[in-house]
Amino acid sequence: MDDEGLLVEGIPDGARLVLVTPSHQYPLGMAMSLRRRLALLAWAEEHGAAIVEDDYDSEFRLGGRPLEPLQMLDDAGRVIYVGTFSKTMLPTLRLGFVVVPGSIRRAVMAARFVADWHSPLPTQRALANFIRDGGFARHVRRMRGLYRERHDRITTILARRFADELRVIPAATGVHLAALATRRSAGRIDEVIAHAASLGVGVQATAGFAVDHEPRPGILFGYGGIETDRIEEAMERLRTSFDVR
Numbered sequence: 001m002d003d004e005g006l007l008v009e010g011i012p013d014g015a016r017l018v019l020v021t022p023s024h025q026y027p028l029g030m031a032m033s034l035r036r037r038l039a040l041l042a043w044a045e046e047h048g049a050a051i052v053e054d055d056y057d058s059e060f061r062l063g064g065r066p067l068e069p070l071q072m073l074d075d076a077g078r079v080i081y082v083g084t085f086s087k088t089m090l091p092t093l094r095l096g097f098v099v100v101p102g103s104i105r106r107a108v109m110a111a112r113f114v115a116d117w118h119s120p121l122p123t124q125r126a127l128a129n130f131i132r133d134g135g136f137a138r139h140v141r142r143m144r145g146l147y148r149e150r151h152d153r154i155t156t157i158l159a160r161r162f163a164d165e166l167r168v169i170p171a172a173t174g175v176h177l178a179a180l181a182t183r184r185s186a187g188r189i190d191e192v193i194a195h196a197a198s199l200g201v202g203v204q205a206t207a208g209f210a211v212d213h214e215p216r217p218g219i220l221f222g223y224g225g226i227e228t229d230r231i232e233e234a235m236e237r238l239r240t241s242f243d244v245r
């Protein structure tokens, strides 16, 4: 990846399926540029491959206009669009949705049938009613404002108190943000995170997500579960954790 998201030329030969998170790369957080989206679609068409577009948190835009989802740009039926209610509602609800090209609709339905048939109908019905009555849209609007506030508070503190240690990767959406370490190793960041945990602050290392390449040391801040007025104190404890040895 680079600042525009997935490097299409880096996709291994013979790949038949690519899973991407174009709205908000997970975990680093950059949005995939329009140019890169078009290149990925062209690659899929050329190689007879499929793309899974995991659009897991685009409901929480922080501002600006969204880029077209791959699914909307796709006119060759290569994109399988996947959404979830884990972020907008709650992860334990276990409900999501998928928009598949017509050519694989029957196969996907058959696969779901042999996997677990279907999600619980009462929860589906309750959620459908919530959406139909406007409650879902209201909830998302309210949470979007709250999450934006938390995001802005964290980025302001990062700029004021952590400029020597961390560089934020700008994100357009979501309930988390990533900041890369400017001068510390992945091992040292692990120590900082462990110390912060001993002070009751939970953040994750970006390096833990690297599969088969040199990890980029950094920290992932999830703000879905923290009260806005506790952020300042938590960030101060994290700052302390950088300074102790």
Ligand SMILES: Cc1ncc(COP(=O)(O)O)c(C=O)c1O
Pocket: 021, 026, 054, 056, 083, 084, 085, 086, 087, 091, 095, 096
């Ligand atoms: C990248 C990504 N995709 C999707 C999800 C949601 O998955 P699920 O709908 O299975 O809870 C998450 C986590 O919540 C995620 O981090």
